[in-house]
Amino acid sequence: MIELHYWPTPNGHKITLFLEEAAVPYTIKPVNIGRGEQFQPAFLAISPNNRMPAIVDTAPAGGGDPLSVFESGAILQYLAEKTGRFMPADLRGKYTVLEWLYWQVGGLGPMLGQNHHFNRYAPEKIPYAIDRYVNETRRLYGVLDKRLKGRAFLAGKDYTIADMAAYPWIVPYENQGMALEDFPHLKAWFEAIRERPATKRAYALGDEIKGKFDLSTDEEARKILFGQGAKS
Structure with a gap:
């Protein structure tokens, strides 16, 4: 059994996409990152970077004690090797x-995350920062589009x-200032994945979590999400 410590963010969705596709038994343990649950000692014991997702495999290969894994890329690689899938x-x-997995965790995710921050969450609109990350988002979309030409x-x-x-x-391409029509090969890939039954199930789980918890980004949540320093 996989225990998934999860919140409905892009990094969280990565893992439910895999688990739903592979039909791996799992349970979700929500981590409300807007209310500081990622700083609880029990969570830090499995994810010392105070970020979700993280997993605990209660039945790792070869037996022994439960095995925890943090960082979404490492989790996907672990699950792929465990199941022999994908x-x-x-x-x-x-x-x-692995090249494209590491490209995502090292570039696409961090750059688009900064796009989200300066466009939607920053208390002050900084044109230079917004332009910087929107332009980098556009470049990365272009890399994907070129890669997907002639490939499913x-x-x-x-x-x-x-x-x-x-x-x-x-998924949040509109909030990133992007139009998929500008990237036809990326658009075809995106739509094919969106229509997969496992994708629909994974995002339905996210919607279910959203319906049970307070996801508002109020001042308290902003301090928790964006005010972390070394002592955090």
Whole structure:
């Protein structure tokens, strides 16, 4: 059984996409990041960077004590290796997937996250910062669009963890100042993933969580989400 410590954000959605596709038994343990639950000692014991998602595998391969994994890219790689799903076994195929997985966690996610912050959450609108991250978002969309020309998915013909990592960050494209019509190959890829039954189930779970908790970004939540320093 996989215990998923989760909140309905792009990084959280990555993991439910995998678990729903692979039909892995799991339970969700919500981590309300706007109310500081990521700083609770029990969560920090499995995710010392005070970020979700994180998982605990209660039955890891080879037996032994439960195994915890934090960081969304590491979780996707762990789950792919555990199940033998959504990552090729051959050397070249595997590293193609890992290249695009690491591209997402090292570039696409952080840059689009800054886009979200300066466009939607920053208390002061800073034109330079907004232009910087919107332009970088557009560049990264262009990289995806070129990669997907003549390919169904990022690694080729098969859906993999690289696609699961990237897709949730494209979902809020309008809030990022992007139009998918400008990126036709990316648009076709996006729409194909959106229509997968497992994708619909994963996002329905997110909507269910949203309906049970307060997701408002009030002043208290802003301090928690954006005011963290070394002592946090």
